[in-house]
Amino acid sequence: MFLAVSGLQKSYGTGIVTPVLRGTGLELARQRIGVILGPSGSGKSTLMNIIGGIDRADGGTVEVDGERISDLTDDQLLEYRRASVGFIFQFYNLVPNLTAGENIEVVSNISEKPLKIDDVLSAVGLADKKNRFPLELSGGEQQRVAIARAIVKSPRLLLCDEPTGALDLETSRGVLALLQRVNAEFGTTILMITHNAAIADMAHSVYRMRDGQVEEATHHDQPVPAERIQW
Amino acid sequence: MVSALNRRIWRMLREHMGRYVGIAILVLLGSFYFTAATGVAGSMERMVVGFADRNQQEDLTFTTDKPLDIADWERESSATIEASLRHDVRLPKGELRLLSPGAELNLAQVTSGQALANPGDVLVDPHFLQTQGLKVGDVLTLDGRTFTVVGTVAVPNYVYPLKGLYDVLPTAGFGIGVAAQADIEALPSATEAASTTYSVRFHDRDRIEAQTAALRNLLGDDGYRVTEWIEAEHNQRISMPWGNISSMQSMSFPVAIAFFVLGCVIVGVMITRTVKADSIIAGSLYALGYRRAELTRHYLAVPVLVTLAGSLAGTLWRCLASRRWSAPCSPRTTCRTPGCFSRRTILRSRCSRPSC
Numbered sequence: 001m002f003l004a005v006s007g008l009q010k011s012y013g014t015g016i017v018t019p020v021l022r023g024t025g026l027e028l029a030r031q032r033i034g035v036i037l038g039p040s041g042s043g044k045s046t047l048m049n050i051i052g053g054i055d056r057a058d059g060g061t062v063e064v065d066g067e068r069i070s071d072l073t074d075d076q077l078l079e080y081r082r083a084s085v086g087f088i089f090q091f092y093n094l095v096p097n098l099t100a101g102e103n104i105e106v107v108s109n110i111s112e113k114p115l116k117i118d119d120v121l122s123a124v125g126l127a128d129k130k131n132r133f134p135l136e137l138s139g140g141e142q143q144r145v146a147i148a149r150a151i152v153k154s155p156r157l158l159l160c161d162e163p164t165g166a167l168d169l170e171t172s173r174g175v176l177a178l179l180q181r182v183n184a185e186f187g188t189t190i191l192m193i194t195h196n197a198a199i200a201d202m203a204h205s206v207y208r209m210r211d212g213q214v215e216e217a218t219h220h221d222q223p224v225p226a227e228r229i230q231w
Numbered sequence: 232m233v234s235a236l237n238r239r240i241w242r243m244l245r246e247h248m249g250r251y252v253g254i255a256i257l258v259l260l261g262s263f264y265f266t267a268a269t270g271v272a273g274s275m276e277r278m279v280v281g282f283a284d285r286n287q288q289e290d291l292t293f294t295t296d297k298p299l300d301i302a303d304w305e306r307e308s309s310a311t312i313e314a315s316l317r318h319d320v321r322l323p324k325g326e327l328r329l330l331s332p333g334a335e336l337n338l339a340q341v342t343s344g345q346a347l348a349n350p351g352d353v354l355v356d357p358h359f360l361q362t363q364g365l366k367v368g369d370v371l372t373l374d375g376r377t378f379t380v381v382g383t384v385a386v387p388n389y390v391y392p393l394k395g396l397y398d399v400l401p402t403a404g405f406g407i408g409v410a411a412q413a414d415i416e417a418l419p420s421a422t423e424a425a426s427t428t429y430s431v432r433f434h435d436r437d438r439i440e441a442q443t444a445a446l447r448n449l450l451g452d453d454g455y456r457v458t459e460w461i462e463a464e465h466n467q468r469i470s471m472p473w474g475n476i477s478s479m480q481s482m483s484f485p486v487a488i489a490f491f492v493l494g495c496v497i498v499g500v501m502i503t504r505t506v507k508a509d510s511i512i513a514g515s516l517y518a519l520g521y522r523r524a525e526l527t528r529h530y531l532a533v534p535v536l537v538t539l540a541g542s543l544a545g546t547l548w549r550c551l552a553s554r555r556w557s558a559p560c561s562p563r564t565t566c567r568t569p570g571c572f573s574r575r576t577i578l579r580s581r582c583s584r585p586s587c
């Protein structure tokens with residue numbers, strides 16, 4: 001299994017301790033798309049941050065491509081993030097005073113074998129908007145830049161936390177289709193959070209979370225292309 | 232390596248140019264005062280100490296009701312004692328105090344022109360030369376006799392040329408001149424008005440206060456009536472520059488420190504605000520693989536550049552300003568010539584204090 005999470009525990013707070021993850025587990029095969037569904041506050045982002053190496057669990061294990069992330073030191077975790085993980089956020093989080101091209105360059109600067117910036121821009125369909133600043137782009141275009149920024153280092157694992165949460169239906173479809181293409185063309189394993197159940201149809205694996213646990217995991221061999229998803 | 236992020240630094244600077252220029256100016260003023268306070272006080276101190284030492288400035292001066300046997304008293308108090316003649320001559324506009332040149336103490340320093348060579352030669356202080364509209368080589372009539380001004384002079388016991396010992400400011404038109412003792416004695420008015428003063432400099436440079444007290448007691452015991460007794464420390468003609476230096480130090484340092492603290496607070500607020508406003512982006516870059524150190528460097532770049540620009544400009548400004556200001560007497564070049572202590576320079580140096 002490319003990604004294997006098991007028995008993950010995580011609590012926040014000193015004094016009054018709130019458990020957020022309570023023995024969470026999931027498995028995702030290589031080059032597949034997984035979607036985590038669940039109500040707000042169920043621990044989806046917490047789980048994703050631990051998988052991405054920016055947070056640590058209190059117990060349990062995370063394995064990525066045979067490497068036990070949960071055992072890494074801080075420095076090793078940074079190398080893991082640098083080399084293997086791409087992050088995409090709900091609100092794009094682009095650097096405001098850098099152009100689309102420069103935002104991608106920021107990540108390619110710290111990558112060992114980055115893809116060409118122009119190739120990545122073409123792949124997300126923004127070849128002609130390279131010199132635009134984020135404020136000069138639409139929400140969908142900004143999210144495309146964010147995707148380009150995440151994939152420029154050709155990560156093995158792409159983590160998307162509600163990537164269409166701030167976009168309208170039509171634009172969302174385009175972004176999801178793009179993620180499917182990235183998965184198909186670059187072979188990137190993608191784990192995506194959403195609270196929109198309709199999106200689940202485009203994934204190979206779907207995990208339903210509630211109160212810090214994965215209640216149900218379903219797997220499809222033939223996911224629906226994003227363009228055909230009905231909301 | 233993080234070149235794309237560096238491009239952002241210039242854009243941030245440009246976007247908030249006004250704010251950053253303001254902060255840079257504040258830092259500039261702070262560093263200007265700081266370097267001015269340390270630099271000017273330091274070089275003045277070097278000039279004053281150097282001049283006093285090289286030219287054998289007196290430790291005290293006094294007059295007595297009857298002449299002293301100098302050789303006797305020198306032995307008695309292990310000091311150099313010298314008598315000098317002093318005579319004030321009125322001029323149409325002003326007054327010149329003629330002093331006989333010291334041989335061992337209070338050595339006159341020629342700051343321009345020639346030393347005394349022939350009868351009828353006189354040296355005057357540069358300020359007097361200027362206010363009388365004289366040039367070196369001009370003729371000056373004193374008490375009906377013709378003198379030739381052969382140069383300008385600085386005298387260690389008249390660093391600040393006060394006419395009376397207890398004057399606060401120099402008298403307008405008053406100046407100091409140095410002429411041969413014979414020439415002063417030959418002046419018609421000198422016979423009754425000229426007076427002799429004694430200057431003392433102890434061999435042991437450490438216990439001056441105790442030696443001074445001992446000498447005073449001895450003179451009293453021997454039946455001398457001592458008048459005009461004044462120690463260098465209390466003699467404004469000598470100690471004025473010292474007060475000047477210490478007030479410069481004591482006034483300028485708090486000002487510099489206040490600016491420094493203010494600068495620190497502002498730069499701190501600036502960093503906190505930037506990091507707070509940018510925390511989501513910083514978090515994203517961290518998630519994408521940036522090291523904490525790389526991000527810290529990125530967010531420190533602007534404040535460091537602004538502070539650096541300000542302090543460099545302040546220091547530079549101070550260097551340029553001081554070059555103009557102390558041109559005739561920069562301590563390292565010309566200040567072996569103590570012409571620096573003409574009244575003009577001292578008054579001007581007072582005005583380098585931030586309070587004026």
Ligand SMILES: Nc1ncnc2c1ncn2[C@@H]1O[C@H](COP(=O)(O)OP(=O)(O)O)[C@@H](O)[C@H]1O
Pocket residue numbers: 012013020038039040041042043044045046047
């Ligand atoms: N850094 C944190 N400190 C304290 N509580 C947190 C923190 N992060 C998340 N939580 C809490 O953990 C719970 C799960 O949060 P999260 O994983 O963001 O949920 P989701 O992404 O499913 O909406 C929430 O109740 C949230 O308040």
Ligand SMILES: [Mg+2]
Pocket residue numbers: 044045046161
């Ligand atoms: Mg969330």
